[in-house]
Amino acid sequence: MNKLLWGFSFLFVSLFLEAKPLFSEYKTSLLSSNATSGTINDAPEVVVGGSGVVIHRFDAKTATIISRVDVVSKSGGKAQLRFEKFAMLSQGAFPDTGLKPSVGDEVIINYLYDRALIITPNQTTYTQIIKQYPDITWVHPDLVAGYLAKLYRPNPDRTVFQNACYQNSASIIFFAIGSKGHFVDCHNFNTLHSIDIAPSQGAEVPFYSRVKNIETSWFTWGSANIPDYNTYYSSLIRK
Numbered sequence: 001m002n003k004l005l006w007g008f009s010f011l012f013v014s015l016f017l018e019a020k021p022l023f024s025e026y027k028t029s030l031l032s033s034n035a036t037s038g039t040i041n042d043a044p045e046v047v048v049g050g051s052g053v054v055i056h057r058f059d060a061k062t063a064t065i066i067s068r069v070d071v072v073s074k075s076g077g078k079a080q081l082r083f084e085k086f087a088m089l090s091q092g093a094f095p096d097t098g099l100k101p102s103v104g105d106e107v108i109i110n111y112l113y114d115r116a117l118i119i120t121p122n123q124t125t126y127t128q129i130i131k132q133y134p135d136i137t138w139v140h141p142d143l144v145a146g147y148l149a150k151l152y153r154p155n156p157d158r159t160v161f162q163n164a165c166y167q168n169s170a171s172i173i174f175f176a177i178g179s180k181g182h183f184v185d186c187h188n189f190n191t192l193h194s195i196d197i198a199p200s201q202g203a204e205v206p207f208y209s210r211v212k213n214i215e216t217s218w219f220t221w222g223s224a225n226i227p228d229y230n231t232y233y234s235s236l237i238r239k
């Protein structure tokens with residue numbers, strides 16, 4: 001009996017250790033490039049709608065991110081990328097490198113996909129999701145709600161969420177909407193993966209956090225309360 005229990009325990013631990021995270025980084029090189037797009041070798045980790053970065057190496061010790069990329073299509077063993085401005089670490093005090101992605105530059109797909117904001121209607125759903133995905137570092141909703149309070153924006157739009165992602169070095173937002181949970185790319189708001197969740201009865205607005213009663217302001221353009229949690233966030237993401 002002890003041997004049988006030991007065998008089950010060993011199998012469980014082995015499966016746990018071998019379990020892959022939901023999103024894994026994929027590193028490769030640009031195969032082709034022009035002013036607006038490029039191609040890389042395809043891989044299971046590459047998801048249409050996802051994003052990443054292009055890194056240019058000056059020498060063995062010096063490198064910099066020169067572009068963000070969106071995955072626009074996959075076919076014939078290749079993935080097509082669209083180049084976008086990398087705004088996460090933008091710093092007005094320093095000049096732009098002026099470098100454009102070129103063949104041989106390193107590409108990292110799913111860059112910072114291990115850090116995520118989480119938007120849920122209540123604490124029960126919040127607790128369920130963070131326990132279900134322990135491989136993701138979850139930015140606590142209090143940090144995002146505090147940012148909204150500072151902006152007088154109880155109705156965060158895409159730009160507000162993107163800035164919250166940039167401040168917290170995250171590239172994913174999880175939205176719990178009705179009976180579905182959606183993993184959404186911070187940069188382009190494409191839905192990357194959806195799961196079934198238990199629907200909640202009622203919802204806190206703008207979302208669950210311990211920061212209550214985020215105020216509006218006449219002096220802040222667009223400042224208003226969310227009338228309905230599910231309707232608002234359903235219209236915000238691209239499915």
